Amino acid sequence: MxxxxxxxxxxxxxxxxxxxxxxxxxxxxxxxxxxxxxxxxxEDLGEIEPCQCGVFMSQQVGIREGRRGRPRGPPQGEPVVTYDTDSPSLPCGTGGFKHCVSKCLDVILKYLPRAGSVICGAIERDVYREKAFLFIKNCGGDWSPTNFSAGKEFCCKDGEHQKC
The missing domain is CATH 1.20.5 (Single alpha-helices involved in coiled-coils or other helix-helix interfaces)
Incomplete structure (x- = not known):
């Protein structure tokens, strides 16, 4: 029992x-x-917008000639180079921001070998030892920094890329 x-x-x-x-x-x-x-x-799935990539030069983001650093505040003027994604496929918010950065990096990496001639051909001034910084615009608003920049400095004279 x-x-x-x-x-x-x-x-x-x-x-x-x-x-x-x-x-x-x-x-x-x-x-x-x-x-x-x-x-x-x-993510606010009701708002889906195309992603826009913009490349700005050192002077436009508050970095003076010969100095290192990160962009300080919003960029001035228009981007030197822009790229718009094909369709409105990215949601607004953090996830959309990350996907937008990823798409922009994919495009930039494709053109990186000839970045000097692309940037110098697009910019309307002479450039001496400036870096190019990637900004994105997703869901309207202002340009947002991505903390990505070209690892090299650019020098342009009369729209032609030159060795610095």
Missing amino acids: LNLKQWVLVVACLCLAISIEARRKLKRDQEESLKTIEDQYD
Whole structure:
């Protein structure tokens, strides 16, 4: 008789442990699905806009000649080179920003070997030892810095790329 009571107690404890674990798993699943839904609403899926890439030179972003640094504030004037994505496919928000940066980097890497001639052909002034910085514009608004720049300096004279 004592063995039967112990057996029933063990079975009851196992059932209790299984139900507690099932509740925890259900709660985790619900939290993950709620987080996914919140992220979708965070992205504001109602607003989907094309991504725009812009390359600005050192002087336009507040970096003086011969100095190193990161862009200080919004760029001045128009970008030297721009690229618009094909279709309005990126949501507004953090996720859209990251995808936009990724698309812009893909395009820039394609043209990087001849960046000097592209930039010098597009800029309307002489350039001496300036770097090119990538900014993006997603969902309207202002140009946003990406902290990506060309690893080299550019020198342009009369629209032609020259060695610095």
